[in-house]
Structure formats: C-alpha cells, structure tokens
Amino acid sequence: MRQAIRTHRTLFGVAGTLTAAAIAVSALATVSHSGGTDRAILTSRAHAAKVPLIVYSAQGYDMNVVKAFQHATGIPTELVCDSTGPLLARISAQRNNPQWGLLWVDGNQPFAALDRQGLMLRGFEPSVRWNATADKVIPTDKSFVPTGITIAATLIYNRKKVADPPTDFRQLLLPKYRGLLGMNNPSISGPTYPYVSGLMAYLGSVTQGERFLLRLKANGLHIFPTNGNTLHALQIGQIGMATIQSSAIIGAIEQNPGWGISFFKGVTLLPGNIGIDPKAPAAEVAEAKRFAEYVLSPAGQHQMLIGDPHGDSNFWPVLQGESPRPGMPPLSSVPYQVTNPYLWGPRESTINSWFTTHIVQ
Amino acid sequence: MVIADRLSARLIGAVTRPGRLGALGGPALWALFFLILLVPIGLFLLVAVSPAIVGQGHAWLTFANFATALQGQTLQGLVDSLVVSTTTAVISVAIALGLAWLVQRTTIPGRGLWTLLVWVVLLTPSFLISLGWERLLEPDGILVHLGVPTTGIANVFFGPVGVVFVLTTKGVPFAYFAISAALGALGREFEDAARTHGAGRWAALRMVLPILAPAFWSALAIVFAETISDFGVATTIAATANFPIATQTLFNAVDNFPANFPVAAAVGWLLVGSVGLALVAQSRALRGRSYQVLSGRTRPSVRVRLGGRSRVLALAAMGVFFGLSLGVPFAGALSASLVKPTASTITWHSLTLANYATVLHHPTVLGPLGLSAALACVAATVAVVVGVIVARTLTRRRAGPSARVLDLLLLATVGLPGIVLGAGYIFAYNLPWLNDIGIHLYGTLILLDMAYLANTVPSTTRLLVGPMAQVQFGLHDAARVHGSGGLRAWRTTVVPLLSRSLLWAWLFGFTGILFELPISQLLYPPGQETLAVAINAAFANYSYAPGTTLMVVSVGFAVIVVGVVLLVFRIGAPRGWQRVGSAR
Numbered sequence: 001m002r003q004a005i006r007t008h009r010t011l012f013g014v015a016g017t018l019t020a021a022a023i024a025v026s027a028l029a030t031v032s033h034s035g036g037t038d039r040a041i042l043t044s045r046a047h048a049a050k051v052p053l054i055v056y057s058a059q060g061y062d063m064n065v066v067k068a069f070q071h072a073t074g075i076p077t078e079l080v081c082d083s084t085g086p087l088l089a090r091i092s093a094q095r096n097n098p099q100w101g102l103l104w105v106d107g108n109q110p111f112a113a114l115d116r117q118g119l120m121l122r123g124f125e126p127s128v129r130w131n132a133t134a135d136k137v138i139p140t141d142k143s144f145v146p147t148g149i150t151i152a153a154t155l156i157y158n159r160k161k162v163a164d165p166p167t168d169f170r171q172l173l174l175p176k177y178r179g180l181l182g183m184n185n186p187s188i189s190g191p192t193y194p195y196v197s198g199l200m201a202y203l204g205s206v207t208q209g210e211r212f213l214l215r216l217k218a219n220g221l222h223i224f225p226t227n228g229n230t231l232h233a234l235q236i237g238q239i240g241m242a243t244i245q246s247s248a249i250i251g252a253i254e255q256n257p258g259w260g261i262s263f264f265k266g267v268t269l270l271p272g273n274i275g276i277d278p279k280a281p282a283a284e285v286a287e288a289k290r291f292a293e294y295v296l297s298p299a300g301q302h303q304m305l306i307g308d309p310h311g312d313s314n315f316w317p318v319l320q321g322e323s324p325r326p327g328m329p330p331l332s333s334v335p336y337q338v339t340n341p342y343l344w345g346p347r348e349s350t351i352n353s354w355f356t357t358h359i360v361q
Numbered sequence: 362m363v364i365a366d367r368l369s370a371r372l373i374g375a376v377t378r379p380g381r382l383g384a385l386g387g388p389a390l391w392a393l394f395f396l397i398l399l400v401p402i403g404l405f406l407l408v409a410v411s412p413a414i415v416g417q418g419h420a421w422l423t424f425a426n427f428a429t430a431l432q433g434q435t436l437q438g439l440v441d442s443l444v445v446s447t448t449t450a451v452i453s454v455a456i457a458l459g460l461a462w463l464v465q466r467t468t469i470p471g472r473g474l475w476t477l478l479v480w481v482v483l484l485t486p487s488f489l490i491s492l493g494w495e496r497l498l499e500p501d502g503i504l505v506h507l508g509v510p511t512t513g514i515a516n517v518f519f520g521p522v523g524v525v526f527v528l529t530t531k532g533v534p535f536a537y538f539a540i541s542a543a544l545g546a547l548g549r550e551f552e553d554a555a556r557t558h559g560a561g562r563w564a565a566l567r568m569v570l571p572i573l574a575p576a577f578w579s580a581l582a583i584v585f586a587e588t589i590s591d592f593g594v595a596t597t598i599a600a601t602a603n604f605p606i607a608t609q610t611l612f613n614a615v616d617n618f619p620a621n622f623p624v625a626a627a628v629g630w631l632l633v634g635s636v637g638l639a640l641v642a643q644s645r646a647l648r649g650r651s652y653q654v655l656s657g658r659t660r661p662s663v664r665v666r667l668g669g670r671s672r673v674l675a676l677a678a679m680g681v682f683f684g685l686s687l688g689v690p691f692a693g694a695l696s697a698s699l700v701k702p703t704a705s706t707i708t709w710h711s712l713t714l715a716n717y718a719t720v721l722h723h724p725t726v727l728g729p730l731g732l733s734a735a736l737a738c739v740a741a742t743v744a745v746v747v748g749v750i751v752a753r754t755l756t757r758r759r760a761g762p763s764a765r766v767l768d769l770l771l772l773a774t775v776g777l778p779g780i781v782l783g784a785g786y787i788f789a790y791n792l793p794w795l796n797d798i799g800i801h802l803y804g805t806l807i808l809l810d811m812a813y814l815a816n817t818v819p820s821t822t823r824l825l826v827g828p829m830a831q832v833q834f835g836l837h838d839a840a841r842v843h844g845s846g847g848l849r850a851w852r853t854t855v856v857p858l859l860s861r862s863l864l865w866a867w868l869f870g871f872t873g874i875l876f877e878l879p880i881s882q883l884l885y886p887p888g889q890e891t892l893a894v895a896i897n898a899a900f901a902n903y904s905y906a907p908g909t910t911l912m913v914v915s916v917g918f919a920v921i922v923v924g925v926v927l928l929v930f931r932i933g934a935p936r937g938w939q940r941v942g943s944a945r
Contacts, residue, residue, distance in 0.1 A: 052887070054804075054887050055887075078886075078887030078888040079887060079888055080885070080887045080888075081890065081898065082882055082894060082898070083897075083898075084618075085616035085617065085618070086616060086882040086883065088618045088619075088620060089615045089616055089620045089784070089883065090787070090883055092417070092619065092620035092622065093415075093620070093622065093784050093787040093788065093791075093883065094787060094791055094803075095415075095416040095417070096415060096416040096791070096792070096793060097791050097792065097793045097796065097803075099791065099803055099804050109618075110618050113618065113619060185603075187613050187617055188600070188613065188616070190618075193618075223603055224601065225596075225600045225601065226900075228900050228908075229600075229601060236499050236500050236502060237500050238499065238500045348617075348618060348619070349617070349619065349621070352617060353433060353434075356433070356434045357433055357434060360434075360603045
C-alpha cells in the first residue's frame, strides 16, 4: 500500500511539474510560431523606444488602412479587429491598465462616454479641411476625430414585397406594412442604439419614442440580433423591409438589385470616429495621431473607400474635396439630424433595458 | 528505450524521496489550478460584490448587482436556463441510456460505428448544429426549395423547443459516456437473480436501473452544467428567437456599452449556484446507499440478441438520432455554403463553389485557422495530461476532501460560460503591478492558451473520469512490485488501457478550442485573429455564404485532423492498445 501511495505521489510530482513546464515551453513555442505577438511580449509598452501602435477597430476597411499606414510610415501597427461591443468590453476591462492605443468605431456616444471617464485624449485635431457635416459632429473638447459619415438606420426594402415603400418613420405604422418590418436589437447591435435614441430625439422625447416603438411592435415588428441576421431575414423573405445602418444597406443592395433604399426624414447621423488612449506611452500617442492624420489624408481615404466595398466603405467623407463611392446619393439629399452624444450616451443602458423588456420580449 | 527508462527511474527516484519534488506534486497541481482557474474566475466573481477592486465601479462592498441580476431579462434568462438545462439533462440521459443499452448490451450491428458517431456529435460545435437547422427550416430555406413546407415546424423549432433540441443532441454524448461505462461493467448476476425469482424482462430492468443511479446522477450533473454554459445555441437559435438564456444575458451585460461587469459577475454567481444545486441534488439522492456492484467475481454481461424486427427498430432508432443530430445540420450548413453570395433565393442554378475558392485563396482567412489549430494542439495536449492526473485523483478509492473540492471546482467551472474566463483573465493578468515586475501576459498567445486550457480541463477531466474508474491498478502495482519505474509502470499498464479514451479526450479538447469564441474575442492578441473571431466577423458583416463556407472548411479541417489522428493511432499503436475499450 505504501508503495502504491508513493507511486501516486510520484505521479503527481512528475506530472504536476511536467505540466507546468509543458505550459511554459509549449506556450513559448506557440508564441514564436505566431510571429507577431512576440513583440507584444518582448516589448514593454512603457520602456521601448518605438512601441507598436495597437489599433482597436470595428471598421470593415481597417486591415487595408493599417497595412497602407505601416507601409507609408514604417510604424509597426497591430490590429484588434472585432465588433464594437467586444472592443469596448476590452477597453472597460482594461480600465486599470489600458493596453490599447487607438479606438476606431462607428458612433459618437461610446467616445463621449469614454471621454467623460477620462479615457479619451482631448485637444487633438488634425489640420485638415473639414466639410460642413464634420463641423457638426466634432466635439468641442476635441476628444475624438470623425473619419467618415453613415446613417444610423434607414429603410431597406424588397421591391417584390413592398412595392410602395414608406417615406417617413410614422408611415411604418400603417396596417399595410403589418409584419413586414425588421430591425436589430440595440442590446446586441452596436449602431442600433444611436438609431433608437435618434428616433426618440426626432419624435420629441423618450416617452414619445417608447410609444412609437410599442405601436411598431403592435404592427408586427421583428427583432433580430445584428445587421447580418436582419439582412438574412430580408433575403429569405421572413420580412419585407428593415431599418439598418446605411453602409450595410448600400452594400447589400449592390449584391441584391431587387432591394431598394429610402432615407426617412429625421434619420440620425452616425459618424465613424477615432479616439486615442491618453494613458498610452507618449510615443504611441504620437503614432496614433499620425494614424488619424493618415486616415484623413487622400491615401487613407482611398483605402477606406476600397477596403470594404460591400459594407463600411459606403460612407460619406468628412473632408472637403473628397467624394463617396460612385452610386452613393449626395449627403445633402438625406434629411438627417445630429444628436448630442453627451446627452443620449448616458441613457443607453436604461433605454436598451426598456427596449429589451417591452419590445424584444 | 533503456536509456529512457533509466532516466524516468532516476526522475521517479528523485521525486519520491521525502522532502523533494514528490511533496510538491499535489501542490504543483493546485498551483496550476490556482493560476488558470481560481484566480481569474474568483476575481471575476468578486467584481459582483466589490466592483472597485478592478476599477469597475466605486463600491468596495455591495450586493446591489444581485438585485439587478434578479430582475427583468437577466432573471428571465436565468429561469429559462434552469428550465432548459434541467429538461435537456433529463432527455439527454434518457436517450443516452437507450443508446448505451443498445451498444453495450445488445447485438445491434455496427457497434463500433455508433460509438464513433457519438464522438463525432461530441466534437461538433453546437452553433454548427444550430446553423444547419436554421438554414434548413427557415422561410425560403433548403427544405422549402425542395418543396417541403416548414412554416409549422419552424414556428415551433425557433424557440425553446429548438434550443432544447440542439442542446440535447450535444448533451447525449456526455451522458452516454457517463452511463455506458457503468452499463458495460455491470455484471449479469443482478438480472439473472431477478429473472430467477420470476421477474419479467421489464421488472428485471426496473431492478437493475436503480443500481446505475450514480452514473445517471453523474450524467445529469455534467449535461446540466454543459448546457447551462453553452454559448453556441445562445447566440444562434435563442438569440434569433429572442429567447433569453443566462449565457446570452451575461454576454450582453459585458458586450453592451457601458459594459456592466458587476451584473455579469452576479449572473456568474447564480450560474455557479445552479450547478451547486445540481450537485447537492446528486449528493442527496445517493447519500446513505451503497452502489458497489463491481468486484473480481462480477460475471461478464451477455448481449441481448436482437431478432429481425427488433434489429430493424434498433437500427432505425440509431439512424433517426444520428440523422437528426449530425446528418440534417451538416446537410443544412453544407448546402448554405454552396449558395452564390449574390443569390437572393436558393435555386439549383444558384449553387456554386465560389465561396470555397474565396475562403481558400484569402490569406487572412486561412491564417486564423492555422493559428487556432496550433493553439488548440498545445492546450488540448496539456489538458489531457492534467485531465489524467485529476481523473486519477477523483477516482481513487480513498479520495480525500481535497479531491472533492477539486471535483466541485471543475464542475462549477463547466457551468460558467467562456466569457467569464475571458474577462477574468484580463482582470487577473493585466494588473499594473505585474507589468511593473516585468510580466506582460495580457495581449499574448500565452495568456490566450492558458485560458483555453482552463476552459478545456474541466470537460476533458469529466470525460476521463469514467474510463479511469474502470482501470484496475492491480496490474500497475504488480509492475511496481516487480521493479518497474513509476513512469514505466504507467506507460506499460495504465496508458494502454486508457489510450483510446486519451485520444478522444484530446480530439474533444482540440475541436472545442478550435471553435472557441467568447474567450478569443476578449483575449486574442493584436494582429492574431483566431478562427472563431474570423467566422463571427464574416457573419456580422453579412457575409453569410462565405461565413458558412469558412465554417464548413474549418469543420472539414477538424474532421481531417480527427481522421489523421485516428489513422496514426491505428497504424502506430500496438494492436493490444486498440482492442482495449473498443466496442465489442
């Protein structure tokens, strides 16, 4: 028996130690296999002279822009490309010790909220020639920088199912559109809260907006998790029309000529923005500024326009002299509104919670 | 070989001497669990009552987050999860009992194939099964185009019924492995005794089944825990049907802006508590009774000979189960991957291989597959090593309180969704003081693989507990008495008996990690996108056909890996190894 116990201990001793060693060795082997990450391990952000610029981005064209930026400047740039939600979750979880350098996503509300928490570098504005639309969305404290404009949500419809599409939000309540409309869940889809809050602003108040959404629900509104699900529902005929982000609509229409777009009066402007981590090392902050300047240069704008032709590349530029992709309607023809991110941003949890309880369920 | 044996003997000798490494073996294992499981999960759960500890709020002690978690959609999600998990566990155990009985105790043809298919179901990601069913049943889906109306069945399927259905297909393998080991080892004397005393076949069955109570409860507990933490169905069928379940509400709490980690942590506590309740139920049901039925004199069981009609019925039952759990979803996903991206409807003319060409020629798509495969290879290997050690601990005849604590810890971890580990790893390994002392783990593949390991070890261990419990260590002890070194004794007596189980446990870990999403989303290093992140991005960007194609290609890759590993085992392993544990 003693022998058996000793064997058992032996087993534990060997296996426990070997396992610990195996983790270290194999992980190191994995790292060296992976190539790019060894920089992250070996390079202390605080101590290295030239640090890699860490870009957190949810833009479909980010890979193109990052590659072109590296090629043009020689600045090592590493991309974390994901949906807006997981990126902001990362930033929130790292609050005590930020590991990102630059955030590039759609919507100004998250940037305003991060600004209020002291997580945005203030006072930075690239010396570019903004157009009139950009002037409407640049914050007074210069805590984030617009890079392109989309509409938070407008109407996409299947011409076979909706021959006579609505031209105004209120017309969505008409009985002839019963059961035809779909939209994203703002608790899951990033650009949908700006749409919902914008709708409330357009209708006059949160209460008015809630009443409208309840009536939409009574008229057979369908809720889907994200753009992809909503467009898929449109494709398979589950719905006949949907309100989603304009860039996704324009991209989808290019692939489905039987679909149409209609810009309602009062649609909400959704700028894509860049914000910089104020706690990043000075060298990385300087690189992040150069990245923002590159994005707003003709070369950067070109990369944005070609990087994701069926999605995010369908934006309106914020610079004088730049044009959107061919086929895009002029922004001046869109009856948009601009909402205050510092007013509507803090209401996101409350409104999303109400939406989930009263509309989704 | 001789040199290796001498080396191992030296190593064993070194570690068995009092005061050396031998004394550190147990602590080394606990240290490992402390680092990969206890610290990150503990820190995440601590945020529920003390958000200020990691900068997620100002309160150092509060219980308000539990109040928030116990209202509205999060409460609804918890209730739904409890109902779904309990229902799934019961149905899974019932189906698994039928499968196990047919394979272990009857002469049904193709027993090896059925066992293999159970493993394939286990390896198939739940989101793939969900997606396959969605593509099949949705309006204008594959069935509609084949002339089969689906409106009625789709209305029922896209809701709680579909969620339970898919989760049950995923739960059956876990229950199967827990039950089949016990069923296979149960001698026929109990049945014989009942039949001798005049009991009919059903009466005998009613007497024998309660003997298997520990296996049933073990199966219920693991299926319950696996189901309550499932993320694949939560983000597909449940999300599309707006049917809130706890893993999704927990994820939403983190994914929403501003991220609400304290409420997510409170939901995490409630999930752990739910698994705790399942374990308490298991413990109370088995308390005060003895279920020791295995002994040296246990008579081998005799298979029930299936006649013509019963054989057809049994084969039909097997066909239906595996058709629904594997055939249908694979057909759905495969057909969706063959649809042209520009097609607004699915017709035979709209089928194309262009999606495959896109995926296979796009370097940014295949890169994540290679990276995830490498990470999965490493983490699965370590997970199996750790799993063997822990399974041995848990199945020891005199397992002490530390083994019970370990068992509880592992099962509770199974009940937590991966995002808990992801966030917990950021909280634990992105502390400023760690950077100050030169440790930069966050944002590296090391940390990502550690989290994968932590996520894999509990399930892998559970899979190995059954086979390990069946190993008689008398042979091993005899080898030691005759002078064999510790490692050699293991290698020559225990490893051959476990080889097949070890192989499948590795494959289970490998495929699970290959398709892991929530941990990857929070921990993947800059520029090192993993496979699940790439697939998720494709779907989020409305690249449905390429997304599905990438998934089909990835699953195809996983199938090839499984095939190659099995082939290597068949060619390379001694014949005796292959006979042990295979279906007779």
